[in-house]
Amino acid sequence: MSDVRDVIIIGSGPAGYTAGLYTSRAMLNPLLFAGFSSGGQLMLTSDVENFPGYPDGIGGPEMMMELRSQAARFGCKIVDKNVDSVDLSERPFKVNVGSEIYFAKSLIITTGAEAIWLNAENEEIHKGRGISTCATCDGAFFRDKEVIVIGGGDSAMEEANFLTRFCSKVTIVHRREGLRSSQIMEDRAKENPKIQWKLNYQVKSWLGSDGNFEGATLVNTKTNEEENFSCDGAFIAIGHKPITSFLDGQVETDEHGYLLWKENSMTSVSGVFAGGDVVDTRYRQAITAAGMGCMAAIDAERWLEDNVH
Ligand SMILES: Cc1cc2nc3c(=O)[nH]c(=O)nc-3n(C[C@H](O)[C@H](O)[C@H](O)COP(=O)(O)OP(=O)(O)OC[C@H]3O[C@@H](n4cnc5c(N)ncnc54)[C@H](O)[C@@H]3O)c2cc1C
Incomplete structure (x- = not known):
């Protein structure tokens, strides 16, 4: 051989x-x-x-x-x-x-x-320039900014809590009412005054042009109504x-x-x-x-x- x-x-x-x-x-x-x-x-x-x-x-x-x-x-x-x-x-x-x-x-x-991405509309142009999959890596770039975290499991709760150290506001977007995270992680996020919730919402598309992230179009999963949500960054935490x-x-x-x-x-x-x-x-x-x-x-x-x- x-x-x-x-x-x-x-x-x-x-x-x-x-x-x-x-x-x-x-x-x-x-x-x-x-x-x-x-x-x-x-x-x-x-x-x-x-x-x-x-x-x-x-x-x-x-x-x-x-x-x-x-x-x-x-x-x-x-x-x-x-x-x-x-x-x-x-x-x-x-x-x-x-x-x-x-x-x-x-x-x-x-x-x-x-990292599993959402593959929502316009995601490619904002990857690494507005949209991240790693709060530990990129959180510090969003000091005093408003961000959203997508996901309903333990890592989404952990990322959201971590991001409140830097960000002025963190909104968790999850497509269902119920979370998949452990109770202790959910409680910690719910007790955090900097964390807001958008339950029963999912991202349809990302807003902004190349290099200029402006937020997301969210869809209500119950009513199908759409709304534009302004923020400075997004963290995808779906696994x-x-x-x-x-x-x-x-x-x-x-x-x-x-x-x-x-x-x-x-x-x-x-x-x-x-x-x-x-x-x-x-x-x-x-x-x-x-x-x-x-x-x-x-x-x-x-x-x-x-x-x-
Ligand atoms: C956008 C982004 C930003 C990040 N920023 C930071 C940061 O600032 N600081 C930090 O510490 N970490 C950061 N991370 C995390 C860090 O990149 C990873 O933890 C690290 O790269 C993991 O290294 P690895 O060697 O295990 O694998 P990877 O970096 O995932 O590399 C795996 C390699 O395996 C190769 N491969 C896969 N399958 C095959 C195959 N069949 N045959 C041959 N080759 C194959 C791929 O080509 C790839 O080169 C970031 C991650 C991302 C996605």
Whole structure:
């Protein structure tokens, strides 16, 4: 069998590139598949102000280029192709990329997650410029502004409460009367004087031209009446979807599809490691993803030492 790699990394966000950096410095000669949207979620954002080491902040795409060249500097081979599927039933593992098959003794999966967007009219032009899916990341840009939060679950309540630290008013828009959140989160939001409610409403379209967000047209889900609601920003909090379908159920996940860590950062399949948003239901930050990429790399290195070399 030709060219069996010690490690193949799948995904090129902060977790993947950090895993590439560590495994290449550990002389494991890693191969990293970056995927079609090379650089991951931060390619969609203009300013990253909370990654340590950049006191003046840095553009998302610029930061990802730096992480990429840091990994490449130590020999991580980066290929801008998508992995279509993997076969974990035999060793070495098979990684299928188009018509090519690659072999690896261990895998590090860092394929991230996608925020679920509403896909309302005009959403594309306001993504990252008025509409966000991450209050921790973007809340500080809305100091003394009025925003809406869309969603009725725990993350919507959490995002809304968090945003009241900066915003003068936060309105929760939810398409039903009843919320899906836990009672404690609902109570906390209801007791917060800066939070207003628009229950039985959903967003039909976003208002404003490119770079100039002005609010939303809301529809009453009971009466179908429409109204224009002015605000400075919107946070969509209706969930995230981890990218794991290419694994075809070969690695254990939770009920939402997030990969589960079984032993340190190793998944249910011995020799398959994971890190970043594809396992993370809680933090979802660049720095935590990078940290988990480091953990997966060190765990893979030790596992190879104990089990293969
Ligand atoms: C608009 C926006 C702004 C944000 N701002 C901040 C911020 O300011 N600060 C902060 O800390 N966090 C921020 N975040 C969150 C942060 O981007 C994520 O937590 C982080 O990117 C997760 O990193 P990751 O490496 O796990 O995965 P991702 O960044 O999601 O990268 C996953 C990678 O996997 C690749 N991939 C997927 N499937 C395949 C496949 N089959 N084959 C090959 N490759 C594949 C994709 O191409 C992608 O490159 C923001 C997120 C968004 C959406």
